[in-house]
Amino acid sequence: MDHSQLPILVVLIPMLVSFVIPLVGIWNKKLPFYMATAAMAASLLAALGIMNQVLQQGPISYRLGGWAPPWGIEYYIDHLNAFIMTLVCFISVFICIYSRKSITQERPGKEVHFYCVLLLLFTGLIGMLVTGDMFNIYVFLEISSLSAYALIAIGDEKAHFATFKYIIIGTIGACFYLLGVGYLYMATGSLNIHDLSTLLQPLYGSKVIVVSAIFFIIGLGIKMGLFPLHTWLPGAYTHAPSAVSAYIAPLMSKVAAYVFIRVMFTVFDVSFSFENLPIMEILSWIAAVAIIFGSIVAISQSDIKMMLAYSSISQIGYIVLGVTMGNREGFIGSVLHILNHAFMKGCLFAIVGAIIYRHGTRAIERFGNLHRTMPLTSAAFAVAALSMIGLPPTAGFFSKWYLVLGAISAGKWVFVVVIMISSLLNAVYFFRVVEHVFWKPKSGGTDLPIERNEAPNSMLIPILVLAAGILALGFASHWIIEMVIGQTVPAGIL
Amino acid sequence: MIHEQESIVIKTVARLLVPFIQLFALYVIMHGHSSPGGGFQGGVILAASFILLSIAYGLDEVKRRFSIKALTVLTSAGVFLYAGTGVLCLLLGENFLDYGVLPVVEPRGMGMLAIEIGVGITVMAAMVSIFHDLLDFE
Amino acid sequence: MIWQLDLILLVFTVACAIGALVIKDLLGSVIMLGAFSLFMCLLWIEMGAVDVAFTEASVGAGITTVFFVIAVFKTERRSKD
Amino acid sequence: MEIIHSIRPLLAILVSLAAAILILFFGKHRNIREFWTLAAGVVKFGLVLSLLPMVLDGKAPVTEILTLADGVSLKLRVDPLGLFFALIASSLWIITSIYSIGYMRGLNEHAQTRYYFSFALCLSATIGVALSANILTFFIFYEMLTLATYPLVIHKETPEALRAGRKYLAYTLTAGVFLLAALVATYSFAGTLEFTPGGILAGTADKPTLRLLFVVFMIGIGVKAGIMPLHSWLPTAMIAPTPVSALLHAVAVVKSGVFGCLRMLWFVFGTGLLSDLGVWIWLAGFAAFTIIVGSMVALTQDNLKKRLAFSTISQLSYIVLGGALLSESAMIGSTMHLVNHAFMKITLFFCAGAIYVNAHKTKISELNGIGRRMPYTMAAFTVGAMGMAGLPPVAGFISKWYLCIGALQAEEMLFLVVLLASSVLNAAYFFPIVFRAFFRKPEPGAGEDGLPSGEASLFMVVPLCISAVVSIALFFAPNVPLHFLELAKTVVQQVLQGGQV
């Protein structure tokens, strides 16, 4: 196959396979899992090919239907989306492998359609990443949202209500995004991201543009789960099936964060985002509040999934804080944190899923003796928890390093303090769990059985791969920054 | 909710109407090029005809003629026809969905027709399927 | 474009929207939503968006209303607000 | 200094990491497991020792592992100060390992594999701390040390131990966060994090900012060094098994703290900048306060380990004080006290552990007459106590001598008074123990007399005798065993010359 067709293949393969899965599912219930994994793996290969091409030749443009950009839809891939796309594909493959046993146990009989919808979710995420067209992002946003709604709704007994809440809030978010697109279209007449960025230059004084920027921020803020707009997130992450939590938590908010970065730094340029309005200033304060809020609420949770969900809210705050600091270090920290957090949260939710699979509990108090029954899983948990706290040499340390560096370069000492406090709070709630997992004294009957009962290999291996990834990313972080992330920094940011 | 209707009038009228509705739907799909309409609208109208049948004759009757499996197959087949047209363009050496290379007369028009039919099939099957699912849920 | 017609349609659309939210009977509310959708559809025809209007008539006023009606029949008609 | 590339510093760290993995692997066979502990200790000591000639020749072996950020890499470099600390840690590890075997077997402790595993990790991190070439590498190993020590602190897994562990983590992790902030700020001011004799921060920012930075640094590093308002985790952590306390207090954790303190004072800020900013007096003041108050609190403690803990707090501040006084002799004294205190304190802790294993006594008031039953142990204890009080012929005298001369050189009579007063206090809280042990009769009643019939196992007695002997040897020939005095003088010259350039 010609290399120039890679950008479409990365979306097309999972899409086509997802169309076929219901047909195959009629006569074979086992095959869909393999098809889904294969499709994601193929996407991963394509994404790696794209990555390679981008690294060697710079950004790629692909014209769908052969029409020139402002008229037709264009796929535009530069370092930023190539990077996040590879990340999404990588995590997807492993979580997909992971999901098989878990979903068979939790929702027997629904595997066929589960994999179809999972693949559609994947398609939606990748579609949002590759495209260079504002409206196309909306379409794929809706594909991913719809499939996420369905996947969350098949969770535990409270999942339906959480999903309904998510549908209502998520629709508001998507509509606000579309409203922002509409305002931009009204002011410029174009939908193509790069066309827009040139057309918008003389228009920054217009109220229409200002309002559209605000709607983008609100809409994408909802989709990301940024602090005052996060209300859907804890319920959705907590009550979804464990495989779905492990898929959605690391990826969906990251892709929304990518769109946010794309809109604020490519569509609008840096001068608008930072100088015309105090938007970024306000956002960075919101992010700071989110960081503290998420951590504090996480401390008071007794359900581990709820705790991780609130921790996600605080970590989203990190990402937003980094990009809104307006300097190179902060931006790098943000993008690096997208990568690191995807690994950490994927690993943590996968571990929780494995615990639920074996012991059927997610109450932190009942984790006593876990290190005896599931030693490898517990070790992976320790690694991920250390990384969340930000201790070296795990990956989490390095994103924090760059974020602090960014805050210092921006002269914002308050944010240095915020990041410091938050890592302490992280330590508080993660060590609470670690203590239960490794050392809690026996307290009469509520502990788990002592005999070794590790999760099945198909779940354990993805967990270990992600945990190893956390360590490897720590050591490779400078290399990654030099190779890729350094190139993603928008031109206006010094 | 929907049981077999007692009224012979409704049954007869429905049976009379359905072919015309379906014919119109097909017209809408095929004539989307030169008049308002297209795959979506036609597909939805086609779905409406089956929904009318369900309302008049009861869900079970329709299911007997139009099984769930068939609906699944059609839902997939429609999108597959759409994407398949695009892939065909890929295989013929052009970009995805670039109909110019299709080996037929008026390639662009024909390509569009193919995808409109695909859209129509999917929309019809999907709507009927959602309708059945909602109705069947107990 | 006739502004009197335009105005009447706009007023009716808003009235239907408010009605759909205010009516306590859910079936009535859902039917009102269908009516809202039809007025929308007329508005769009008037703006020259025939395709959108066609789709709205079939999808919005048709299928969506059918879905809603099924849901209301399957659940309950009463509503407290 | 001539830089030569060498993989030996890295190997010195990896040896105990590898041992940790092997220990985990052979967890079921205790002889093999403990063999690995000892073997790694010996190999590590050999590796560190092999670096000594190079450093004495004025060469600096460097291992650059990988780049962590622009201009900062995971890098090890052996300079005299680092080697000094590495020598202490690696030599004491061997002794502690032997002692642990006796202690753990004597008490039949649970989870011994985890214990040895964490122990090996701890040592790996300590050597890393010693040999780091820049603050980031230092920080990484410093945090690793925190985590590796945590399982040791809560070894008993009782609610009390868990609470102590939580307190330990709360203090050290908070400190870590401060240190991280300070380190990032340093990076953004100076653009480098390399430890350089004479400092890297001079002239990079205005004075108030640098003063603030100094305070943040000292909070970050001062927790482990046990400087007074930040010390309270240390007595709490006494809940840990005694070899761990010995390790915590004499070798790894607190020494990393003071070692880090010296690093930051001399190699990041530099003597010139410190006297420019005038901040050294703050630190010296805190240290003096800690010396006096720590000794006074020690007087009131009845629990032997608690008394030793407060003694540690007070003694560590000698080192900090010497580092902060910035005069040549004070700096030599401070460096020498690193090693002297290590050997003396570990002797004392070993004795406390031996008493606990053999007699199950933890209170000082119960020790009447124990010296007659355990003469070697208590003799060693006496040696340690004399050293603490700064009496010849034990090594403590040398460092105190240099410190006093340094205080004179710096013309700070107040600190001289503090040092002398502290010696008196030290004598006041140690000698009653010796007195009780040898000259009081065991209290009557309670069955027999509650005292053991003889010494603890050889695994415990031999190490504590060795360390006591070394403490004395360091007095007579501070240069002979491992060239400690020579190294200390090199360090100080380097720092002072670097400061002048």
Add this chain to the structure above:
Amino acid sequence: MKFLYLALTLATGGLLIFGALDMPAWGDPNSPANSHVSPRYIEQSFHETEVPNMVTAVLADYRSFDTLGETTVVFTAAICCLLLLRRFRKESGS
């Protein structure tokens, strides 16, 4: 609580009206939206695609990938409803 919602609604409304102040007048043929990309669709689509209905031309050709996405949305909705509503034999058995 209702007060909060009302305030949020009014705030959104205020924002929208604020944006509307700078909008081009309704039906203005020279507004940016009507003069940048769309003229090419209107003027060229018939020549380029031989389809008289411009909406179809844009829908099915220029922006056909959007339409594929949209069809995928319908497909997704169908499968999602299936996943949520349909009972499967195994599940009822257990």
Add this chain to the structure above:
Amino acid sequence: MEFLSGHANYFVYIMLMMIGLYGMMAKKNLVKKLVGMNIFQWSLILFFVSIGAKEGGTIPIVEGAHGHGAEIVIQASHYVNPLPHVLMLTAIVVGVGTTGVALAVLLNLYKKYKTLDEDEIIGKL
């Protein structure tokens, strides 16, 4: 006044959007919430179609096209802008998809809690 008449459609869409948004957030009945959601989405569509409207423009279908295509000269100002229509076709379909999934969730909720009132459901959680 001229401004008002020129922007009347925009104000109506703003009003509808506020109605929909309020319904979505403040109504306690879940069906009502979905009704609000639909009003919200359709008001957005109204906004988009309004962008494309053109004074004096006709529906975007080429007149007299059959048979002799190539000679026809088409003036952009004669036809309304087709692009928003295309986008909104997509949006309508997305809307019906969302509604379908939402109703599916709603039926599941009713089955479990036997009520559609948000507060009662929260009380029963």
